[in-house]
Amino acid sequence: MSRDVDSPGGALKRAAPGFADIDWSMPWFAQVATRGVRWQQAALRSAADQLHEMNADAASAAVTTGRGKQLSFIPQDELPTGTAYEAHIAASGCVPTRHNLHDFFNALMWFQFPRVKAALSARGSAAVDVLGIGPTRGGTRDALTLFDENAVLFACADESLAAALHSFDWKTLFVDQRAAWGERCEVRCFGHALLEKLVTPYKACTAHAWIVDVPSAYFSWPRASRDAFLDETVARALLDTSGFSARMFAPLPVLGIPGWWRENEAPSFYDDVSVFRNGRRSRGTPDVKIPASKAGQAVAASAVSAGEGEESPDSTGQGDG
Structure with missing residues (x-):
């Protein structure tokens, strides 16, 4: 049987893959390590504990989204069908969040750079207001x-x-x-x-x-x-x-x-x-x-031709999540 199963906390690691692998000593994590370690422990316990910890911080920090709504985090399945991710955040202040590393780091950035996140939210929701939701996102939303x-x-x-x-x-x-x-x-x-x-x-x-x-x-x-x-x-x-x-x-x-x-x-x-x-x-x-x-x-850096040392971001299926 694997060490993850035999050792204390092994079952937690299986339930929340990836969270136990974060090395907070790495320089790229230093900026978020204090809050991140606390959230990590909550995420290893359960998705509910992770959201509770995030929302406690959101309430105490009084962070707002692009249209001035109080920031909070909700389970991903509470995002209404047919509603754009950006538009939902702008209208409600609620960020749909999955129990994974991707959304974990997304939430951390709302506290590290709240104004930048709010600006992205505001511009993204404005683009949805103009173009609606369709098969083509448009250049602005892609860049955001x-x-x-x-x-x-x-x-x-x-x-x-x-x-x-x-x-x-x-x-x-x-x-x-x-x-x-x-x-x-x-x-x-x-x-x-x-x-x-x-x-x-x-x-x-x-x-x-x-x-x-x-x-x-x-x-x-x-x-x-x-x-x-x-x-x-x-x-x-x-x-x-x-x-x-x-x-x-x-x-x-x-x-x-x-x-x-x-x-x-x-x-x-x-x-x-x-x-x-x-x-x-x-x-x-x-x-x-x-x-x-x-x-x-x-x-802003100048034009970069496609494929010249660039790497596309991960596709998440969650809009700007």
Whole structure:
């Protein structure tokens, strides 16, 4: 008989696959570890306990959704038939939630970046209001889903580093300017499908990076202040940006981030062109010229051709869930 069955808690692990596999010491989970550990223990007990823990936090934090409704979490089967996921959240404040890692990380992001989640909810529900529910979601909803599922926030105070990301110049970004990480740039995970994939990380795991222009002083702020700045700045950009589309991201292989994976300490780690692709530069396209920075504004990455180092987010069958 397996160890999971014989050992204490083995039955719980079988009942909630994946939850026991989260390694909270990994850097991509650090931002949500305090709340996440508590929720994890509840999820290992039961789906009902998980929802209870989430709703207790929602009540005490007074988080609101895109149309000002108090956030809460409900079982997935309470989503009315024929109702769009985004529209239901906007109208009721209730987020349909399954007992799995995908929705677990989605809920955590409502507390980590509540304004960004609310902005995505507002724009998604507005798109449903205009287009309705049909076989075609439309470019805006597709881009919002991409952000929600697979985005990272690339906070940057150095235009040359943003330019390196735009132009697939991995050697500059990850090797030559390695000391800049934590001093002039850093990354926060946002996409909940991305976080789910990082429970079992693999070298080719690639995020869609949204570049956020930050002041130099940002890197001296406490983490909570930095996250609050990102939350407000990105939410404002998501609500104000016209022509929002999936072509407004830059691919970023997340295990290449300095300090995030032990193997990347060797420069040869980045020689794997199946992961660290040449992208636009291989086609002779000029590098993107980054506009002059303005502290507090989000800068969307330039157009990224399909398949150039990108990885589509997981398909969930749940709209923007």
